[in-house]
Amino acid sequence: MTKKVKGVLLDVDYVSREGKSTIRLFLREEKGIGIYKDVNFKPYFFVRVNHLEKAKKTLKENVFGEDTKIASIERVEKANFGNVLKLVFENVQDLIIARANITSLPDIIEKSEYDIPFAKRWLLDHELEPMNGAILEVEGEKVRKAELFEIAEPKFASAAFDLETYSPGRFSDAKKDPILMASFATPKKSIVLSYGKGFSSKKVECVENEKETIKALTERMNGGKLDVVATYNGDMFDFPYIKERSAKFGLRFGVGADGSEPKTRSKGRDNAERLVGTQHLDVYQMLRFLSRFGVVNLIKFDLESVVARLYNVEKEKIKFDEINRLWDERKDVDRLAEYCAEDSEYTLKIAEQYLPLIVELCRLVKQSLFEVGRASASMLVEYLIMDKCRKTNMLISNKPDDAAIQQRLMHPVKGGYVKEPESGLHENLAVLDFSSLYPTIIISHNVSPDTVGCEHKECREKNSAPNAQWFCLKERGLIPKILKSLFEKRMKIKKEAKALDKKDKKFLLLNARQHALKILLNSFYGYLLYSRSRFYSREAGSAITAWARQYVQWVGKEAEKAGFGVVYGDTDSEFLSIPKGKNRQDVEKFVEKINKQLPGVMNLELEGFFKRGIFVTKESGEGAKKKYALIDYKGNLKIVGFEYVRRDWSTIAKETQREVIRLVLAEGDPEKALKKIRKTINALRNGKVSNSELVVFTQIKRKLDKYEAIGPHVAAAKKAVAKGREIDVGSVIGYIITKSGKSISDKAQLQEYVKEGNYDADYYIEHQVVPAVIKIMRELGYSKEDLIQGGKQHKLAFFG
DNA sequence: TAATTCGCTAGACCGA
DNA sequence: TCGGTCTAGCGAA
Numbered sequence: 009m010t011k012k013v014k015g016v017l018l019d020v021d022y023v024s025r026e027g028k029s030t031i032r033l034f035l036r037e038e039k040g041i042g043i044y045k046d047v048n049f050k051p052y053f054f055v056r057v058n059h060l061e062k063a064k065k066t067l068k069e070n071v072f073g074e075d076t077k078i079a080s081i082e083r084v085e086k087a088n089f090g091n092v093l094k095l096v097f098e099n100v101q102d103l104i105i106a107r108a109n110i111t112s113l114p115d116i117i118e119k120s121e122y123d124i125p126f127a128k129r130w131l132l133d134h135e136l137e138p139m140n141g142a143i144l145e146v147e148g149e150k151v152r153k154a155e156l157f158e159i160a161e162p163k164f165a166s167a168a169f170d171l172e173t174y175s176p177g178r179f180s181d182a183k184k185d186p187i188l189m190a191s192f193a194t195p196k197k198s199i200v201l202s203y204g205k206g207f208s209s210k211k212v213e214c215v216e217n218e219k220e221t222i223k224a225l226t227e228r229m230n231g232g233k234l235d236v237v238a239t240y241n242g243d244m245f246d247f248p249y250i251k252e253r254s255a256k257f258g259l260r261f262g263v264g265a266d267g268s269e270p271k272t273r274s275k276g277r278d279n280a281e282r283l284v285g286t287q288h289l290d291v292y293q294m295l296r297f298l299s300r301f302g303v304v305n306l307i308k309f310d311l312e313s314v315v316a317r318l319y320n321v322e323k324e325k326i327k328f329d330e331i332n333r334l335w336d337e338r339k340d341v342d343r344l345a346e347y348c349a350e351d352s353e354y355t356l357k358i359a360e361q362y363l364p365l366i367v368e369l370c371r372l373v374k375q376s377l378f379e380v381g382r383a384s385a386s387m388l389v390e391y392l393i394m395d396k397c398r399k400t401n402m403l404i405s406n407k408p409d410d411a412a413i414q415q416r417l418m419h420p421v422k423g424g425y426v427k428e429p430e431s432g433l434h435e436n437l438a439v440l441d442f443s444s445l446y447p448t449i450i451i452s453h454n455v456s457p458d459t460v461g462c463e464h465k466e467c468r469e470k471n472s473a474p475n476a477q478w479f480c481l482k483e484r485g486l487i488p489k490i491l492k493s494l495f496e497k498r499m500k501i502k503k504e505a506k507a508l509d510k511k512d513k514k515f516l517l518l519n520a521r522q523h524a525l526k527i528l529l530n531s532f533y534g535y536l537l538y539s540r541s542r543f544y545s546r547e548a549g550s551a552i553t554a555w556a557r558q559y560v561q562w563v564g565k566e567a568e569k570a571g572f573g574v575v576y577g578d579t580d581s582e583f584l585s586i587p588k589g590k591n592r593q594d595v596e597k598f599v600e601k602i603n604k605q606l607p608g609v610m611n612l613e614l615e616g617f618f619k620r621g622i623f624v625t626k627e628s629g630e631g632a633k634k635k636y637a638l639i640d641y642k643g644n645l646k647i648v649g650f651e652y653v654r655r656d657w658s659t660i661a662k663e664t665q666r667e668v669i670r671l672v673l674a675e676g677d678p679e680k681a682l683k684k685i686r687k688t689i690n691a692l693r694n695g696k697v698s699n700s701e702l703v704v705f706t707q708i709k710r711k712l713d714k715y716e717a718i719g720p721h722v723a724a725a726k727k728a729v730a731k732g733r734e735i736d737v738g739s740v741i742g743y744i745i746t747k748s749g750k751s752i753s754d755k756a757q758l759q760e761y762v763k764e765g766n767y768d769a770d771y772y773i774e775h776q777v778v779p780a781v782i783k784i785m786r787e788l789g790y791s792k793e794d795l796i797q798g799g800k801q802h803k804l805a806f807f808g
Numbered sequence: 809t810a811a812t813t814c815g816c817t818a819g820a821c822c823g824a
Numbered sequence: 825t826c827g828g829t830c831t832a833g834c835g836a837a
Contacts, residue, residue, distance in 0.1 A: 278809090422813080423814055533812070535811055537813090540810060553812090579813090579814085635816075635836095648836070649835060651817095706832090707834090716831065719819060751820080
């Protein structure tokens with residue numbers, strides 16, 4: 009008896025029992041999470057062989073370990089290779105043993121697709137998409153058939169939890185230190201579970217002790233009601249901690265859809281905590297992931313800093329020694345509870361904000377939320393390519409070995425072209441840029457590892473890149489195939505979104521979808537030149553940049569021919585100055601004319617018009633690249649590359665620089681800028697500047713003893729460690745240059761150890777404020793001395 | 809423990 | 825103590 013069930017596919021995993029590995033599907037249904045099994049799908053990989061029959065015989069006779077057998081061997085046709093055998097196994101363990109030894113056998117050339125995890129393999133081989141709808145035809149718990157159905161506007165039940173733990177003068181140790189409280193937030197309600205006296209907050213649900221706290225939290229979280237559980241660093245802290253504490257009490261934190269505990273998966277130096285069914289989204293990991301793509305721009309990743317940056321809210325941070333004090337003295341435990349509750353609430357808020365984007369990525373790359381929320385760009389691209397390979401019946405390339413990786417690293421590819429700017433002030437500018445330059449080159453010129461250097465004379469003549477590589481025009485390549493479909497999807501969505509109000513829920517959803525597509529589109533070029541890529545192609549990568557350089561320089565030349573000035577250009581953009589006698593329409597006409605001549609989907613876009621712009625010179629006197637500021641006709645500033653946008657400069661220098669740029673560009677008044685600078689310098693001299701304006705943030709990128717040159721940030725970190733503070737690799741520290749010490753490094757101290765007023769005024773004047781503003785003032789004829797002493801006045805006629 | 813190259817700038821480091 | 829070179833970090837695209 010078969011029946012149909014319908015729901016959202018949350019997860020796929022496998023279990024091994026009695027010598028068989030079986031796929032499980034987790035389906036969000038109305039009542040809960042249904043678990044179904046695909047008993048027919050077996051683990052497999054391929055081998056390329058010299059001689060089919062001989063190889064078959066060898067393989068059949070071979071037993072790799074105790075009882076390790078190949079369940080079946082079949083010959084398969086692949087689009088890119090002949091003589092391929094598919095080896096199927098009863099379970100994953102057999103596959104693992106077999107793949108370790110197989111290449112040593114005679115007649116085997118190469119193993120292929122042997123390192124794709126079984127559950128991922130299932131997803132790649134089926135049409136279903138995680139976080140999208142699925143209709144399963146089932147017999148009992150066994151799946152007979154599975155198909156996708158689109159859910160346009162999905163809604164997911166999500167919640168977040170957070171723990172506060174005891175930490176007597178050191179970092180909490182799950183073996184000894186109890187959980188004090190646990191907060192649990194859903195979009196509707198937020199509660200805190202705890203024990204002991206002194207609570208009066210309505211949010212707090214008091215239970216008897218720690219054990220009951222764990223029990224109560226477990227109860228809230230299981231029962232298959234949740235699709236997503238969000239934590240903030242649950243991978244490294246909350247989950248491992250509560251598992252350990254549970255075990256101590258003889259409990260199990262069994263909040264997976266099948267009642268299992270979260271499993272730890274090691275991910276390089278870090279771990280991840282995986283729940284089956286219900287998806288664990290570690291918001292901390294997700295934000296790291298999103299910041300790699302520029303979706304968010306965060307400096308520090310602790311929850312307080314993140315909340316401050318995302319929502320402009322100063323959330324209270326209670327330090328661990330104070331947590332202990334409040335708990336022990338039972339004073340103001342409500343405040344502690346509120347703090348704990350806020351952590352969950354904000355974690356959930358951030359999760360929900362970015363969920364649509366991540367969900368869209370899940371669907372596109374056909375992997376679970378757990379995977380995507382922790383993935384890298386290369387993994388996302390790889391999933392897409394592997395999916396396309398399966399659809400077009402191609403054997404997926406293997407990962408490169410170490411020697412190949414080293415080879416690749418030794419031969420970098422020439423990148424984009426950057427034009428040296430004409431420094432100084434410019435008026436009436438138009439900025440043009442190629443929309444999605446590299447992806448559109450790939451699509452329009454069919455750039456792909458499998459189309460390079462074909463034998464057709466015609467392709468060579470018509471489709472050669474400036475670096476002499478050419479690409480076949482007869483058949484679309486693997487990479488362009490994928491990019492074309494992503495590109496077209498994105499165009500369609502953008503068009504649809506354009507018709508909607510920006511506050512419309514549908515708009516936000518469409519925007520998340522187009523953003524997901526953009527992320528993927530932009531990741532392919534990097535993947536082609538990524539040293540560990542399965543589809544590395546120096547030829548393809550260098551052709552892309554060669555074409556890019558050619559196109560952007562060609563547009564520059566054409567612009568000059570058309571009578572515009574070309575002020576600057578970087579990789580995919582041109583900054584034109586519009587001379588007297590020309591207007592906006594002339595620019596538009598120029599763009600139109602260029603677009604008629606561009607091939608395929610390539611497109612030059614008019615980004616905007618700007619009233620003024622400033623470019624500065626380097627110490628050497630050349631125009632500085634990747635540094636400029638523009639102001640549009642509405643008065644909006646766009647500051648690029650300057651210290652103002654860098655985190656490793658003090659606020660006092662950055663804000664002064666911004667104000668100087670604004671005064672110069674918006675008001676055209678360098679004298680006002682000069683006044684501002686002198687005022688700042690005076691404040692510094694008089695000790696009036698607060699520490700918060702003096703902090704410099706820098707990331708510690710390696711272990712402290714691994715530095716060859718001890719810069720101020722390393723020196724400050726070392727001193728802090730000597731005082732007992734922990735500083736991990738990857739953490740961002742804030743330091744101040746104090747009065748005591750000889751070198752700058754000697755004077756550097758972590759912000760938290762510096763008393764107000766104890767700063768080296770000369771340093772902040774000479775090394776922070778002046779260097780930040782002199783670049784700009786120099787363009788207007790001022791010297792360093794003018795800034796510092798208040799030298800002679802300049803009469804300048806820059807603004808008529 | 810995982811996309812690329814181009815570019816700027818600081819401060820340490822090192823030898824004269 | 826000077827000036828050149830190297831290490832390091834971060835941003836633009």
